[in-house]
Structures are given as structure tokens and as C-alpha cells.
Amino acid sequence: MRNFILFIALLCVSLFADDDLFSSGLLSAKKGGISSRSSVAMQPSFAESPVDSNYVLGPGDFLDLMLEENYLSVQVYPDGSVAIEECGGVVVGGKTLAEARELILDLVAKRYKRDQCFVQLAALKKFKVNAMGAIAQVGQQLVEPQTRLSMFLRQVGGTLLSADIEDVQVIRGSDTIHVDYSAMSTKGEFANDIMLEQGDKVYVPFVKMGQNVTLIFPGYRTSAAYQEGRTLQEYFDLVGGFRLHNYGYKALCVREPGAAPRWLDISEMSKTTVAPNTEVEFSVQEMLVYVGGSVSYIGRLPYNPSWHALDYVAASGINTITGTWNQIKVWRGKKPEPLYLSVTEDQILPGDYIEIPKSRYESFKDFTLFLASLLTVISSAFIIYVNYK
Incomplete structure (x- = not known):
């Protein structure tokens, strides 16, 4: 009798212990042998926008199933099917979430009460996008679900300096979507920042040789399609010049093919057009022009790209009595040589030295004064010599 009572007590303790283990979730098995939700390790899914019932399932998606009192996590296999223990399998790949939910509920209704079963999307699938063209990293890239084009271009290391970012192409099936990435990133046209889908191909074209305009900043060089x-x-x-550090640009040098370099003020950028294959270099140095000769104010003047030699001479206050217009010379370059330019038409460049020579009358007067002084010195010397003798 004592052994029988001890056996009954041990049996009760074991039954209570089993109930505690099941209720606390420490066991990974449920009724009918179905695995618990905690047996599947998944990262949380972050979605930019809500995923509705029109979401198309594919390999890599995870589904959570509530089957009466049991919970089950299943993954969509590469062939698009899911397997549910004790119920069988069903193909949900290519189906919307709403269609897949109906198929799964029809399948599990053979064993469970349909009104006590529920299906929800647990984690979104990752997929690969093929990227080619003027980008830093060419090839297939694994992307997160709901990845936008701008995020993907940053993921591949950005575009090259020779990229035509005004015509980024997203090839989707038999269609090609053309995206102006420049307008999207500089003007905030977020509608162009499309969300990539499985099977997409991204191509960033190169700018054609000689059909570009090069912009040169301190320590940085880039180009844009002409x-x-x-x-x-x-x-x-x-x-994206406004995203670069502003060093305080004061002027820019425009070097067009087959033409002499010309300097422009920053304020003239909005009304200046250039030819293909032009280089535009931004400068932070203060541009000056030097004026000397028969002027009232000898020295330097701020460079003005719209001025000619006549303007600088007028600003320096030419003395029309002693100076002359027709013999103005411009000294230019590291080894200056005099250039006789038109004072009203030819362009003056930063660093030029404008010389206003004296008139012929003034030059003759100076020469006669020099001769008179020389004769005075010679006569004085002769008189001293004679007296000394």
C-alpha cells in the first residue's frame, strides 16, 4: 500500500511539472509535434510603408501561422512552396498575401478549425539586383526589402564622375524606367526615387567622350553631360556644387576648345553658355589688374570680366595732357612681353599690367629737358676745369 501511494504522488508531481514546462514556453514542442515560434530565428522586418494584402510572396518570405493553440513559422522555399506539418504543402510563390492566406487556410482546414486559424507575414524576403554602368561596384547586390533607388546607388558606392546621372535606367521586365537622379538629389523630386523590385536591373550610362562639361573645384574634379x-x-x-565646401569662389576660368581662356565673375554663371568639352575652373584668388604710366592713380584695380583696357584706364584717371591712348601696351604672362591691344575690344585677363605711355610732346619735352640738364652739367664741369688750370 505504501508503494502504491508513493507511485501516485510521483506521477502527480511529474504531471504538474510537464504542465509548468508547457505553460512557460520552455519546451519547443507543442501538441501534435508542431514547432513553436521561438524555434525560428529571424531578424525583425523594417518596412518603409505598410505591406498590404497585395504584396507578392516569393522565396525568402516568412509566414507566421496560428493553428488553434499552436504557432508555426514557415519559409517560402525556392520553388515557391511552403510545408505545414501534418497538413502537407502548397505553392504560394507568385501569389499575393491575400491569395496565399486563402490557400493555406484551405489546406490546414483538413485538421484544424478554419475560424481559429490565422496567417500573417513575418519577414520580407531579400533579393538581388544587377547593377552595371558608371558605378563604383558592378555586379549583383543583395538588397533589403523596400529598397529605393537612391539607397541602392549609395550601397554600390555611388556613381562615377563620368556618369550621366540624368538618365539612370531601371530595367524591369520588358520595360525601362528612366530616372533623373540629379533632379531627385538636388531638387528633391522624391517621386522619382522608385522602390526596387525583385528582378530589376539598374544601368547608369556613361557620358559620351567629348560631350561633357568639366567642372574643376579645389581638390575635386567632376563633369556633366553637355x-x-x-x-x-x-x-x-x-x-551638386552646393553640396561641396564653398571656399569663397570669386571667379571662374572658362577654357573652350579652340578658344583662348576667358575669366568670368561668379555672378555671370546664370547667363553664360559654353561649348561641348569645355573646362570650367573655379578660383578663390582675388583677381587684380595693374595700371601704370600716365595716370592719376598708379596701382591695382579689382578684375572685372566685362571691362576692357579703356575702362581700367578711365578708372585710374588718365591725364590726357601727358598720356596717349594709341600706344597703350599690356604686359602678360610669366615672362611679360608687350601686347598692343584694342583698348575697346580686346579682353583683359587677371594679372595683366596696363601701361599708358606718355604723349610724344611730353616725351620730346622730357628729352629736351634732359639735354639741357646734360649741357648744364658739361658746361659747369668745363668751367671748373678751366678755372682750375
């Missing part, structure tokens, strides 16, 4: 009628200000905006 477009007829586009101003320098538009090229500056196109390459």
Missing part, C-alpha cells in the same frame, strides 16, 4: 543652351549655373547645380 546640353545645348544649358548655363554654367545649371551645370553647377547638376553636379
Whole structure:
């Protein structure tokens, strides 16, 4: 009798212990042998926008199933199917979430009460996107679900300096979506920042050789595709010049093919167009022009790209009695040589020295004064010599 009572007591303790283990979730098995939700390790899914019932399932998606009192996590296999223990399998790949939910509920209704079963999306699938063209990293890239084009381009290391960012192409099936990435990043046109889908291919074209405009900043060089009628200000905006550090640009040098370099003020960017294959270099140095000769104010003047030699001479106050217009000379370069330029038409460059020579009358007067002084010295010396003798 004592052994029988001891056996009954041990049996009760074991039954209570089993109930505690099941109720505390420490066991990984449920009724019918179905695994608990905690047996599947998944990272949380972060979605930019809500995922509705029109979401199309594919390999890599995870589904959470509540089957009466049991919970089950299943993954969509590469063939698009899911397997549910003790119920069988069903193909949900390519189906919307709403369609897949109906198929799964029809399947599990053979064993469970349909009104006590529920299906929800647990984690979104990752997928690969093929990227080619003027980007830092070419090839297939694994992307997170709900990845936008701008995020993907940053993921591949950004675009190259020779990229035509005005025509980024997203090939989706038989269609090609053209995206102006420059307008999206500089003007905030977020509608163009499309969300990538599985099977997409991204191609960033190169700018054609000789059909570009190069912009040179201190320590940085970039280019943009040439477009007829586009101003320098538009090229500056196109390459994201406002995102670069502003060193206090005061002027820019425009070097067009087959033409002499010309200097412009920053304020003239919005009304200046250039030819293809032009280089535009931004300068932070103060531009000066030097004036000397028969003027009232000898020295330097701030460079003005719209001024000619006549303007600088007028600003220096030429003395029309002693100076002359027709013999103005401009000294230019590291080894200066005199240039006889038109005072009203030819361009003056920063660093030029404008010399206003004296008139012929003044030169003759100076020469006669020099001769008179020389004769005075010679006569004085002769008189001293004679007296000494």
C-alpha cells in the first residue's frame, strides 16, 4: 500500500511539472509535434510603408501561422512552396498575401478549425539586383526589402564622375524606367526615387567622350553631360556644387576648345553658355589688374570680366595732357612681353599690367629737358676745369 501511494504522488508531481514546462514556453514542442515560434530565428522586418494584402510572396518570405493553440513559422522555399506539418504543402510563390492566406487556410482546414486559424507575414524576403554602368561596384547586390533607388546607388558606392546621372535606367521586365537622379538629389523630386523590385536591373550610362562639361573645384574634379543652351549655373547645380565646401569662389576660368581662356565673375554663371568639352575652373584668388604710366592713380584695380583696357584706364584717371591712348601696351604672362591691344575690344585677363605711355610732346619735352640738364652739367664741369688750370 505504501508503494502504491508513493507511485501516485510521483506521477502527480511529474504531471504538474510537464504542465509548468508547457505553460512557460520552455519546451519547443507543442501538441501534435508542431514547432513553436521561438524555434525560428529571424531578424525583425523594417518596412518603409505598410505591406498590404497585395504584396507578392516569393522565396525568402516568412509566414507566421496560428493553428488553434499552436504557432508555426514557415519559409517560402525556392520553388515557391511552403510545408505545414501534418497538413502537407502548397505553392504560394507568385501569389499575393491575400491569395496565399486563402490557400493555406484551405489546406490546414483538413485538421484544424478554419475560424481559429490565422496567417500573417513575418519577414520580407531579400533579393538581388544587377547593377552595371558608371558605378563604383558592378555586379549583383543583395538588397533589403523596400529598397529605393537612391539607397541602392549609395550601397554600390555611388556613381562615377563620368556618369550621366540624368538618365539612370531601371530595367524591369520588358520595360525601362528612366530616372533623373540629379533632379531627385538636388531638387528633391522624391517621386522619382522608385522602390526596387525583385528582378530589376539598374544601368547608369556613361557620358559620351567629348560631350561633357568639366567642372574643376579645389581638390575635386567632376563633369556633366553637355546640353545645348544649358548655363554654367545649371551645370553647377547638376553636379551638386552646393553640396561641396564653398571656399569663397570669386571667379571662374572658362577654357573652350579652340578658344583662348576667358575669366568670368561668379555672378555671370546664370547667363553664360559654353561649348561641348569645355573646362570650367573655379578660383578663390582675388583677381587684380595693374595700371601704370600716365595716370592719376598708379596701382591695382579689382578684375572685372566685362571691362576692357579703356575702362581700367578711365578708372585710374588718365591725364590726357601727358598720356596717349594709341600706344597703350599690356604686359602678360610669366615672362611679360608687350601686347598692343584694342583698348575697346580686346579682353583683359587677371594679372595683366596696363601701361599708358606718355604723349610724344611730353616725351620730346622730357628729352629736351634732359639735354639741357646734360649741357648744364658739361658746361659747369668745363668751367671748373678751366678755372682750375
